[in-house]
Amino acid sequence: LAHALQKIAFDVVIGPSSFDNVSKRKSPSGRKKKRGRRVGTSMLESLDQANTASSSSASKENVLNSSVKKTRPKNRRDTFDLSKKRGLTSAAKRIDLNILIDESLGDANPDYVTPKAGSTEVNIDAIVSEISRTLDDEPKTGPKHHGKDDVNDCTEEDSAVKNNLQNLTSVAIEVKMRHLFPDKMSQVYKYPCVSARIFAAMSIVYADQANFAPILPFILSLVNAEFVSLTNKEENEVCFINKKVCFSGFDYSSTTTAVGDVVGQGGGDLQPSIEALEAVLQQALKLARPIHYLDVAIQCLQCMASSGETNEACAKTMVGYFPSARFEKAIKHYMCELKDVKRFLLSQNNPQASNDHIGVRYRLNDFIGRSVRYDLRELLNTIPESVVDFDVDECDERWGRAVDDRSISSILNFSLEMIHELMTFHPKQFEYGVKNMPDFFVRKAFTDLVQSTSRDDLKNMDKSTYESLVMDITEARSFLFGARACKFVLDLLNCPGVEEHINAAGGWASVEAVASTFYKLNLHEGFAENQHFVQLKQVRDLVFMLEDVDARFEQTVENCEYCIRRLRRKFNFKTNSSFIHNLKVHLAGEKGEYFPVVVTQSIE
Numbered sequence: 046l047a048h049a050l051q052k053i054a055f056d057v058v059i060g061p062s063s064f065d066n067v068s069k070r071k072s073p074s075g076r077k078k079k080r081g082r083r084v085g086t087s088m089l090e091s092l093d094q095a096n097t098a099s100s101s102s103a104s105k106e107n108v109l110n111s112s113v114k115k116t117r118p119k120n121r122r123d124t125f126d127l128s129k130k131r132g133l134t135s136a137a138k139r140i141d142l143n144i145l146i147d148e149s150l151g152d153a154n155p156d157y158v159t160p161k162a163g164s165t166e167v168n169i170d171a172i173v174s175e176i177s178r179t180l181d182d183e184p185k186t187g188p189k190h191h192g193k194d195d196v197n198d199c200t201e202e203d204s205a206v207k208n209n210l211q212n213l214t215s216v217a218i219e220v221k222m223r224h225l226f227p228d229k230m231s232q233v234y235k236y237p238c239v240s241a242r243i244f245a246a247m248s249i250v251y252a253d254q255a256n257f258a259p260i261l262p263f264i265l266s267l268v269n270a271e272f273v274s275l276t277n278k279e280e281n282e283v284c285f286i287n288k289k290v291c292f293s294g295f296d297y298s299s300t301t302t303a304v305g306d307v308v309g310q311g312g313g314d315l316q317p318s319i320e321a322l323e324a325v326l327q328q329a330l331k332l333a334r335p336i337h338y339l340d341v342a343i344q345c346l347q348c349m350a351s352s353g354e355t356n357e358a359c360a361k362t363m364v365g366y367f368p369s370a371r372f373e374k375a376i377k378h379y380m381c382e383l384k385d386v387k388r389f390l391l392s393q394n395n396p397q398a399s400n401d402h403i404g405v406r407y408r409l410n411d412f413i414g415r416s417v418r419y420d421l422r423e424l425l426n427t428i429p430e431s432v433v434d435f436d437v438d439e440c441d442e443r444w445g446r447a448v449d450d451r452s453i454s455s456i457l458n459f460s461l462e463m464i465h466e467l468m469t470f471h472p473k474q475f476e477y478g479v480k481n482m483p484d485f486f487v488r489k490a491f492t493d494l495v496q497s498t499s500r501d502d503l504k505n506m507d508k509s510t511y512e513s514l515v516m517d518i519t520e521a522r523s524f525l526f527g528a529r530a531c532k533f534v535l536d537l538l539n540c541p542g543v544e545e546h547i548n549a550a551g552g553w554a555s556v557e558a559v560a561s562t563f564y565k566l567n568l569h570e571g572f573a574e575n576q577h578f579v580q581l582k583q584v585r586d587l588v589f590m591l592e593d594v595d596a597r598f599e600q601t602v603e604n605c606e607y608c609i610r611r612l613r614r615k616f617n618f619k620t621n622s623s624f625i626h627n628l629k630v631h632l633a634g635e636k637g638e639y640f641p642v643v644v645t646q647s648i649e
Contacts, residue, residue, distance in 0.1 A: 209250035215361035221245040270321040315416040346380040414575035421454035432542035435641035460530040465577035467527025486608040511624040533640035535591040
């Protein structure tokens with residue numbers, strides 16, 4: 046390619062006759078296509094117009110050597126740099142051999158060329174380099190910067206893996222699959238299972254087979270997880286596969302669920318998928334030298350991802366249409382999966398290790414959240430009004446709509462979030478038998494304010510007093526929101542009608558099983574979206590805890606509500622003070638932080 050580009054550049058400079066037909070090309074209709082007249086001026090021409098007056102007395106030699114030319118053809122092109130954005134083809138069609146570029150600019154930048162009558166020295170290498178950049182040719186040597194999804198090239202230490210990749214065939218992959226997965230071959234050929242083929246190829250190209258045998262149970266769990274994602278629970282058939290759109294099993298996006306009993310509520314049972322992904326992490330925990338074996342596997346996948354032969358060989362083993370490009374994506378996906386599993390193992394003993402919920406953990410977290418929400422809808426949204434009803438007069442409008450729609454599960458879900466948030470900020474208050482409660486509205490600013498009888502003192506409030514009151518109100522509102530959530534959940538779960546309805550529907554077993562998985566694998570730690578569901582790992586224990594804290598919270602809740610009412614009365618006047626206005630808005634927000642009140646607790 047470099048030789049061809051060099052020849053083209055040479056012809057551009059030395060042999061202008063080869064481009065005679067470029068400007069005289071004919072249109073498809075047979076008529077000559079006239080070159081359009083350029084209307085705008087280039088940057089160099091603008092400089093020419095600005096400096097023509099000052100250089101009018103210069104000699105011809107000075108004009109040729111100056112940075113400005115008095116006369117130029119109207120169809121002139123400044124540099125090759127302007128043409129490179131249009132591509133090589135466009136540049137070849139539009140180049141003009143009467144380019145006039147002064148030598149001073151050429152010396153400053155060798156990429157500027159002056160093919161004027163062949164008398165000026167031309168930098169051919171600069172032209173070739175410029176055209177190469179136009180074609181986005183990257184140098185074969187030197188450092189290469191990779192994006193977050195790119196795969197680093199194999200190192201020299203992986204020469205054995207690279208040699209094995211060159212001899213990789215589809216027949217060898219099929220033989221290895223029969224050896225590694227003898228009892229799953231019917232599923233391997235029935236479904237578009239890419240993991241079995243990728244890991245069979247990985248086993249073949251491993252530099253040291255002793256490093257593959259220990260991770261085989263872990264590999265089998267990944268293959269099984271893909272099978273679960275590809276199969277439909279009810280029909281046991283392959284899920285949606287299309288030539289244009291493919292929901293893949295290797296990233297678990299093809300997982301489907303049945304529609305629930307509640308009208309209009311999708312979701313379905315995700316327990317099989319949750320168990321399959323849980324098995325992946327459990328098998329990783331059983332590895333004797335997990336970091337070493339995972340590092341070797343990751344490096345092998347890096348080599349496979351940079352080898353096109355691997356994708357082609359794996360694609361030939363598929364039944365039906367399956368492009369090889371999807372195998373490249375799948376290999377990179379499993380490489381990221383193994384890196385995430387490695388981070389998961391490091392986080393068990395090293396609190397400082399990265400604990401981002403991506404890969405297997407991210408999908409498992411998502412499945413757990415979807416499954417818990419589905420089960421809550423099935424249990425709570427089917428409760429008839431004759432069993433339980435709610436008073437929504439003092440609560441926010443959204444909860445009134447939720448009650449009208451019988452979306453009780455959404456209220457419980459939000460209540461658990463508030464309880465979890467309160468437990469995060471006041472963990473000791475949820476320990477059994479603790480009697481010391483947090484104090485609110487004890488700062489001097491609040492004490493002085495409630496004792497003051499002059500509105501002028503309030504209007505002239507300083508910034509420090511304002512900030513102190515804001516902190517008092519914020520802390521009290523946060524505590525009240527969580528305490529009210531505790532009372533709502535306790536009243537709902539202790540309602541006799543609700544308890545009887547849930548037991549008739551199968552009880553909390555399905556919810557507790559999924560939430561227990563969430564807790565055992567520490568997926569609730571950090572900033573997981575569904576971390577509050579860990580409270581449902583034992584619903585009976587949750588009720589006991591709420592009964593204990595609700596009795597202890599009662600007096601503190603009354604004190605906070607009383608202080609907020611006193612502040613409202615103090616600020617119940619019109620004023621232009623921005624501080625008082627903000628405080629009044631802050632206090633008004635507390636009115637919307639009530640939950641519905643359970644008013645019906647028996648079955649007719």
